[in-house]
Amino acid sequence: MAAPASTQTVDLIARFPGMVTADTRPGFTGFIVNKENLLEVAVAIRDEFGYDLLTAVTGVDYLAENKMEVVYHAFKTTGGAGLIFRVQVERVDPIEVPSLTGIWPGADFQEREAWDLLGIKFTGHPDLRRILMWEGYEGHPLRKDWKEAFYEEEVKPFKSRWPDGQHIYSEFKNPFRDNLNFPKDFDPEKYEPENEKDLYASLENHTLKGEGGLKTDQIVVNMGPHHPSTHGVLRVAVTLEGETIMGLKPVMGYLHRNHDKIGERNTYLQTIPYTDRLDYFNSMSNNFGYVTTVEKLMNIPVAERAEYIRVIMAELSRIQNHLIFIGMLMNDLGTMYTPSLYVFEERELILDIFEAVSGARMMCNYYRFGGVVRDIPDDILQRIKDLVVERIPAKTDEMERFLNDNEILVGRLKGVHLINAEDAIKYSITGPVLRAAGVPYDLRRADPYSIYDRFDFDVAVRYNGDMMDNYLIRFDEIRQSLRIIEQALKQIPQGPINSQKPAYQVRVPAGEAYGRIESPKGELAFYVVSNGKPNPYRYHVRPASFVNLTAIEHICRGAKIQDFVALLAMLDIVMGELDR
Amino acid sequence: MYGKGILKSLKVTWDRFWDTYTEDISWWLRGKKRYNSAEGIAHRSSKDTRGIFTVQYPEEQLLLAEEMRYVPFLVYDEAADGKKEVRCTSCGICAKVCPPQCIWIVRTNDPVTNRPVPVPTDFYIDMDICMNCGFCAEYCPFDAIKMDHDFDIAAYERSVYNLEKLLKPASYYAGIRPENAAREDEARRVKEAAKAAKAEAAATTPAA
Numbered sequence: 001m002a003a004p005a006s007t008q009t010v011d012l013i014a015r016f017p018g019m020v021t022a023d024t025r026p027g028f029t030g031f032i033v034n035k036e037n038l039l040e041v042a043v044a045i046r047d048e049f050g051y052d053l054l055t056a057v058t059g060v061d062y063l064a065e066n067k068m069e070v071v072y073h074a075f076k077t078t079g080g081a082g083l084i085f086r087v088q089v090e091r092v093d094p095i096e097v098p099s100l101t102g103i104w105p106g107a108d109f110q111e112r113e114a115w116d117l118l119g120i121k122f123t124g125h126p127d128l129r130r131i132l133m134w135e136g137y138e139g140h141p142l143r144k145d146w147k148e149a150f151y152e153e154e155v156k157p158f159k160s161r162w163p164d165g166q167h168i169y170s171e172f173k174n175p176f177r178d179n180l181n182f183p184k185d186f187d188p189e190k191y192e193p194e195n196e197k198d199l200y201a202s203l204e205n206h207t208l209k210g211e212g213g214l215k216t217d218q219i220v221v222n223m224g225p226h227h228p229s230t231h232g233v234l235r236v237a238v239t240l241e242g243e244t245i246m247g248l249k250p251v252m253g254y255l256h257r258n259h260d261k262i263g264e265r266n267t268y269l270q271t272i273p274y275t276d277r278l279d280y281f282n283s284m285s286n287n288f289g290y291v292t293t294v295e296k297l298m299n300i301p302v303a304e305r306a307e308y309i310r311v312i313m314a315e316l317s318r319i320q321n322h323l324i325f326i327g328m329l330m331n332d333l334g335t336m337y338t339p340s341l342y343v344f345e346e347r348e349l350i351l352d353i354f355e356a357v358s359g360a361r362m363m364c365n366y367y368r369f370g371g372v373v374r375d376i377p378d379d380i381l382q383r384i385k386d387l388v389v390e391r392i393p394a395k396t397d398e399m400e401r402f403l404n405d406n407e408i409l410v411g412r413l414k415g416v417h418l419i420n421a422e423d424a425i426k427y428s429i430t431g432p433v434l435r436a437a438g439v440p441y442d443l444r445r446a447d448p449y450s451i452y453d454r455f456d457f458d459v460a461v462r463y464n465g466d467m468m469d470n471y472l473i474r475f476d477e478i479r480q481s482l483r484i485i486e487q488a489l490k491q492i493p494q495g496p497i498n499s500q501k502p503a504y505q506v507r508v509p510a511g512e513a514y515g516r517i518e519s520p521k522g523e524l525a526f527y528v529v530s531n532g533k534p535n536p537y538r539y540h541v542r543p544a545s546f547v548n549l550t551a552i553e554h555i556c557r558g559a560k561i562q563d564f565v566a567l568l569a570m571l572d573i574v575m576g577e578l579d580r
Numbered sequence: 581m582y583g584k585g586i587l588k589s590l591k592v593t594w595d596r597f598w599d600t601y602t603e604d605i606s607w608w609l610r611g612k613k614r615y616n617s618a619e620g621i622a623h624r625s626s627k628d629t630r631g632i633f634t635v636q637y638p639e640e641q642l643l644l645a646e647e648m649r650y651v652p653f654l655v656y657d658e659a660a661d662g663k664k665e666v667r668c669t670s671c672g673i674c675a676k677v678c679p680p681q682c683i684w685i686v687r688t689n690d691p692v693t694n695r696p697v698p699v700p701t702d703f704y705i706d707m708d709i710c711m712n713c714g715f716c717a718e719y720c721p722f723d724a725i726k727m728d729h730d731f732d733i734a735a736y737e738r739s740v741y742n743l744e745k746l747l748k749p750a751s752y753y754a755g756i757r758p759e760n761a762a763r764e765d766e767a768r769r770v771k772e773a774a775k776a777a778k779a780e781a782a783a784t785t786p787a788a
Binding site for chain 1: 589679683713
């Protein structure tokens with residue numbers, strides 16, 4: 001685990017005297033940058049110090065100190081620890097912070113999210129609209145003084161549950177039994193949603209003009225939110241000229257449940273099962289990321305055997321995620337169901353193992369702070385071995401035989417440009433998409449967490465950045481994951497599976513932690529701020545899908561509408577994680 | 581040759597198609613039941629499965645792993661006189677640890693002394709809200725709340741289970757999770773033996 005103090009090796013204070021101060025709060029690291037100098041400092045961080053990948057932008061509302069803070073996490077694509085820099089502004093509306101979209105376009109969606117949920121206005125942002133909350137929504141839900149509709153108490157556990165827990169439906173406390181809160185003097189008859197108007201206005205502003213080559217009217221098409229191929233409830237408004245996409249704006253939030261706020265109401269432990277529901281294909285990876293982050297804050301070791309179990313489970317999860325990716329990509333390309341059902345067989349076998357060890361196929365809830373829930377018996381280790389050694393390699397080969405040379409598939413994928421390395425870094429893309437563009441950036445190697453430094457494996461990388469490479473790299477990663485699991489199964493020691501005593505209330509010292517793992521879809525990171533109480537003060541998820549989707553507009557403009565669904569499929573988004 | 585790749589693809593599909601029939605025939609020739617039998621279902625969920633993979637629910641049901649967890653229930657021991665001895669002491673740990681806060685417990689107070697009595701007056705679990713995480717079972721210090729295997733609980737009304745509906749005998753628990761139940765019973769027996777030995781020691785020490 002990288003020591004947080006290592007971020008201090010970059011001497012921003014000497015470079016920018018008077019503009020930057022060190023963050024000296026206990027448990028915090030990094031630099032506080034003056035709001036006025038943010039752009040200047042950010043350019044230097046990117047160009048002089050080489051932190052080219054801005055992974056996370058988020059805000060924290062320090063209500064008691066009357067401050068609003070924006071936290072930036074920048075990393076180098078060559079690997080190593082990151083640089084944390086932040087801006088603190090007075091918490092008086094309008095809260096304004098300069099936008100970094102000009103320097104890192106990948107900050108786009110995350111800044112919109114910070115505006116939507118925390119009400120931080122990013123000046124100079126090209127398209128600052130709400131992103132997750134719905135039209136007509138009032139307020140900023142992640143602010144500490146905001147309360148949800150069925151608000152009960154600030155933090156769990158709620159006092160009404162015990163010792164006098166007479167069950168009552170929360171809506172029964174509300175006279176109209178609904179959760180609608182209208183502002184005063186609101187007349188639904190006269191209400192016109194602004195968001196739709198704003199969406200189309202922004203779509204028009206960001207549309208290429210007259211470059212489609214065809215003299216024709218531009219038309220706006222809405223795909224979704226119930227389009228069968230957008231991987232859930234994602235809506236995309238596109239402007240077409242003939243068949244060429246001239247402008248595109250994704251609309252999301254249909255599955256939004258404010259996971260961050262739930263996480264702040266929860267105790268640390270209670271959030272683990274909620275992380276299962278982020279990227280519901282990879283609950284094991286999500287658990288992994290969250291417990292790694294909290295362990296960093298708590299500064300506790302992980303039991304040796306549990307480390308191996310964690311790696312085995314996370315890699316199995318990666319295998320089944322990539323298998324699903326291949327199957328669903330084929331669905332999106334029109335090969336309805338035959339390949340996807342073939343991969344589902346292998347996935348089912350992996351899920352059987354998840355069920356046997358954790359109790360659930362998808363919502364595993366298997367990791368705990370300091371270890372895992374229960375040990376894996378030897379017969380299940382044998383089953384994993386059989387799968388990993390005998391079955392999955394053979395079936396992966398069969399899938400490759402089945403698909404890779406197929407002329408129709410090759411025709412659809414080969415040479416259709418997705419994104420090049422330079423743009424992928426600019427747009428903060430991580431995961432297989434970045435590696436298929438030729439950047440060998442894999443957190444398991446670049447910033448090793450857990451025990452990945454003990455295994456011998458290669459970072460899968462391909463160089464063309466077209467759809468074919470993005471498709472093939474998934475097979476490469478499955479093979480590497482199989483290698484890791486084989487080694488882990490050989491090396492796994494006997495011993496306890498948790499370094500801590502089982503406790504439903506953990507003590508987390510005050511401070512902040514940014515934990516990240518290589519989830520199958522990219523960098524999954526959690527940013528947790530603790531104030532020493534049983535519940536996190538700030539809990540933020542940096543999901544891979546959400547940040548990767550920032551580039552969709554850039555990827556698709558100029559492409560053909562027929563390719564849109566496939567291009568979107570390549571980003572491997574999942575709405576549970578995207579909308580949170 | 582253009583089209584060779586497609587032929588290669590079709591060969592895989594053909595092999596799979598062929599397997600569905602040859603598997604069935606080979607099971608039939610060996611005089612074994614591939615469908616509607618535990619052996620057949622186990623084979624279809626194993627690494628050697630070929631051909632038809634699906635399990636025809638509800639005629640057939642997948643064999644559940646012991647650890648498989650669905651909504652919680654409360655365990656009671658059957659006393660010799662047939663009385664239900666509820667293990668729950670209404671300590672409230674499950675209600676505190678529950679992530680969606682769907683457990684509601686009414687603790688019993690002694691009518692005379694007004695002191696808490698270790699038995700719940702009522703116990704509600706809102707099954708519509710329960711997320712099957714298993715924390716309640718994991719952190720219960722009395723092995724009183726456990727996760728069930730009974731997963732088809734669809735209902736027309738909202739499902740708030742009360743104490744009566746939640747209670748299931750210890751024998752049922754031992755039936756669905758034999759290994760866990762044996763391990764926990766053993767641990768409890770050891771603990772009680774230690775407690776008894778300690779009490780005995782405490783009783784004998786003043787005399788000595």
